[in-house]
Amino acid sequence: MPDLMMIDRVSLAFGGIAALSEVSVAVAEGRVTAIIGPNGAGKTSLFNVISGFYRARAGAVTFAGKDILALPGYVRSKLGIARTFQNVALFDGMSVLENIKLGAHAQLGANVFSAGIYLFWEQREEHDLTRRIERDVLAFLDLTDVSDRPIGGLPYGLQKRVELARALVMRPRLLMLDEPFAGMNTPEKVRMANTIRRCVTEWGTTVLLIDHDMEMVMGLSDHVVVLNFGRLIAAGEPDAVRRHSGVIDAYLGAA
Amino acid sequence: MVSEALIVHEPTASRFPVGRIAGWLLLAAILLAFPAFSGAYFVFMATLVAINVIATIGLNITVGYAGLLSIGHSAFIGVGAYTGALMAIHLGTPLIVNVAGGAAAAFLVGLVFGAPSLRIKGIYLAIATLAAQYSLSFVFQQWTAVTGGDRGLSVPRVDVFGFGETGFYYVVVALAALLCLAARNLFRTRIGRAFIALRERDYAAQVLGINVVRYKLLAFALGSAYAGAAGALTAMFLRIVNPDQFTLAASVFFLAAVVVGGQASILGSILGAAFMTLMPEILRAVLELWGPGGTADVAGFLSPLREFIFGALIVGFLVFEPRGLAGLIQRLVGRSNN
Numbered sequence: 001m002p003d004l005m006m007i008d009r010v011s012l013a014f015g016g017i018a019a020l021s022e023v024s025v026a027v028a029e030g031r032v033t034a035i036i037g038p039n040g041a042g043k044t045s046l047f048n049v050i051s052g053f054y055r056a057r058a059g060a061v062t063f064a065g066k067d068i069l070a071l072p073g074y075v076r077s078k079l080g081i082a083r084t085f086q087n088v089a090l091f092d093g094m095s096v097l098e099n100i101k102l103g104a105h106a107q108l109g110a111n112v113f114s115a116g117i118y119l120f121w122e123q124r125e126e127h128d129l130t131r132r133i134e135r136d137v138l139a140f141l142d143l144t145d146v147s148d149r150p151i152g153g154l155p156y157g158l159q160k161r162v163e164l165a166r167a168l169v170m171r172p173r174l175l176m177l178d179e180p181f182a183g184m185n186t187p188e189k190v191r192m193a194n195t196i197r198r199c200v201t202e203w204g205t206t207v208l209l210i211d212h213d214m215e216m217v218m219g220l221s222d223h224v225v226v227l228n229f230g231r232l233i234a235a236g237e238p239d240a241v242r243r244h245s246g247v248i249d250a251y252l253g254a255a
Numbered sequence: 256m257v258s259e260a261l262i263v264h265e266p267t268a269s270r271f272p273v274g275r276i277a278g279w280l281l282l283a284a285i286l287l288a289f290p291a292f293s294g295a296y297f298v299f300m301a302t303l304v305a306i307n308v309i310a311t312i313g314l315n316i317t318v319g320y321a322g323l324l325s326i327g328h329s330a331f332i333g334v335g336a337y338t339g340a341l342m343a344i345h346l347g348t349p350l351i352v353n354v355a356g357g358a359a360a361a362f363l364v365g366l367v368f369g370a371p372s373l374r375i376k377g378i379y380l381a382i383a384t385l386a387a388q389y390s391l392s393f394v395f396q397q398w399t400a401v402t403g404g405d406r407g408l409s410v411p412r413v414d415v416f417g418f419g420e421t422g423f424y425y426v427v428v429a430l431a432a433l434l435c436l437a438a439r440n441l442f443r444t445r446i447g448r449a450f451i452a453l454r455e456r457d458y459a460a461q462v463l464g465i466n467v468v469r470y471k472l473l474a475f476a477l478g479s480a481y482a483g484a485a486g487a488l489t490a491m492f493l494r495i496v497n498p499d500q501f502t503l504a505a506s507v508f509f510l511a512a513v514v515v516g517g518q519a520s521i522l523g524s525i526l527g528a529a530f531m532t533l534m535p536e537i538l539r540a541v542l543e544l545w546g547p548g549g550t551a552d553v554a555g556f557l558s559p560l561r562e563f564i565f566g567a568l569i570v571g572f573l574v575f576e577p578r579g580l581a582g583l584i585q586r587l588v589g590r591s592n593n
Contacts, residue, residue, distance in 0.1 A: 051461075051462055052461065053458060053461075072466075073461040073462065074461050074463075074464050074465055074466045074467065077461070077462055077463060077464035078464050082462070083462055085459065089456050089458070089459035090459075091451060091452055091455045091456065091459075092455060093451055093454075093455060093519070094448070094451060098448060101445070101448060102445075102448050102449075102452055102460075102463050102465075103463055104445075105445050105448070105449060105463050105464050105465050106463075106464030106465075108444070108445040110444040110445050110446055111446070112441070112446060112473065112477065115440060115441045115443075115444040115445075115446045115447070116437035116438070116440050116441055117437070117440065118440030118441075118443060118444065122440075122443075122444055125444075126443060126444060166463070170463075170464070
């Protein structure tokens with residue numbers, strides 16, 4: 001498989017403190033790549049460099065042949081990079097459906113005038129989007145029954161699925177998941193893992209994920225990358241990483 | 256912030272909404288017939304309310320929906336008022352063109368003064384919008400050659416369809432209705448969703464492909480454009496424009512209208528503007544009716560009492576119904592449905 005995204009010797013510092021030191025990761029297309037490591041290892045920082053929240057001090061990130069670090073964050077998402085957040089970043093004031101619709105923002109064409117008039121074209125666009133979400137996303141993630149409910153008050157596991165739905169509605173080439181299993185019970189975790197697997201097998205989505213749950217990560221991933229104190233200490237297939245002595249010292253041994 | 260569902264949901268049922276259409280027709284009939292069974296004073300007040308509704312919706316787009324706190328709103332109303340007045344005086348353009356001109360000018364000025372919202376939010380942004388308030392007030396006062404300075408401008412009389420004040424009332428009400436509808440529609444599409452996304456979590460908005468810079472400026476400028484339209488209407492209606500109309504107190508008036516009516520609600524904007532415009536008048540009438548008659552001492556006492564009650568009512572709303580008049584109505588309707 002060719003690499004969809006190449007993270008090449010990325011370094012990031014806050015003040016004088018190095019958060020990432022020359023981290024390189026190859027994200028293979030159509031595979032699940034996982035980043036693991038203890039708290040503070042720089043996993044989410046790496047995600048934030050890719051999303052454009054942090055500016056890398058050095059290094060490059062190439063997505064589908066384009067250097068994306070020079071692009072504004074919202075343009076990166078238009079290239080087909082979607083993500084979820086560690087602490088679910090949904091919009092409480094909106095319903096489940098409205099939240100999911102936000103994921104399709106860049107694919108829609110409404111401008112201020114056409115939106116204000118809201119006849120013919122815009123009505124059709126909203127209608128089509130609603131149908132598409134109902135058909136492809138709500139059913140896939142089993143959210144049909146809650147689509148009109150406001151986000152506030154929904155159980156946490158369900159909110160995680162809504163956030164995944166919002167990321168999937170744009171049919172991303174790369175799906176970045178920041179701790180998709182956090183705060184879930186075992187059946188919810190298994191269900192989430194199955195959903196992620198189906199994204200890969202049925203839609204050909206490439207997945208890059210962060211999580212602490214070793215069992216889930218090892219079972220789900222094709223490729224595992226281990227960070228510790230902002231440095232890459234191991235990378236390879238799950239079984240190889242599991243046996244790597246540095247990893248056992250830094251992370252697994254501590255558990 | 257407001258945590259209820261803020262977006263108008265289209266009912267998915269395809270049957271013809273007879274009851275709703277009947278309701279709208281009834282409202283239209285009442286608004287149409289209103290001047291026929293009420294005096295000049297009431298038509299005047301109704302026109303003022305409709306103008307203030309437009310300005311309040313604008314501020315609600317910026318503050319309530321997009322979460323960009325502004326206390327410089329009346330300065331943008333001023334930009335629209337001066338633009339509209341100058342067009343009427345020097346170009347002799349028709350009313351509706353002046354209103355469009357006022358809105359366009361305020362939109363552009365709003366883009367400029369919206370720039371601080373790209374870096375700061377909340378109370379810091381509010382203070383930055385004071386810059387708009389004071390620098391524009393300064394321009395209104397000091398650019399005498401154009402604005403007429405403290406004396407201001409007097410605007411030629413507009414006679415709509417030969418109906419005079421009543422014709423003006425119809426134009427303003429129709430325009431207010433159209434602008435309400437446009438604002439409501441906005442929040443059915445990606446534009447309105449993007450505004451709400453900015454308010455709640457702008458970092459997540461960026462990841463969804465929303466150009467945060469563009470949408471923040473748009474939310475600010477669009478609110479200003481509504482203010483500009485209202486300003487041009489005010490100028491043509493009162494036929495005078497001077498710097499005293501566009502003070503910080505006027506900006507706070509509209510902020511109060513947004514909060515009392517209900518943030519991020521079109522209905523709330525309408526109710527809030529009506530409340531803030533009419534309540535002082537209603538209190539005056541009530542106090543004159545019930546108060547002990549006549550002497551100068553009593554009159555000197557009644558005026559502050561009126562302000563006091565007005566203030567107490569606003570505080571009451573903040574305490575007992577943080578979602579404003581719109582929230583109150585929703586609760587009442589919800590109760591009667593159950």
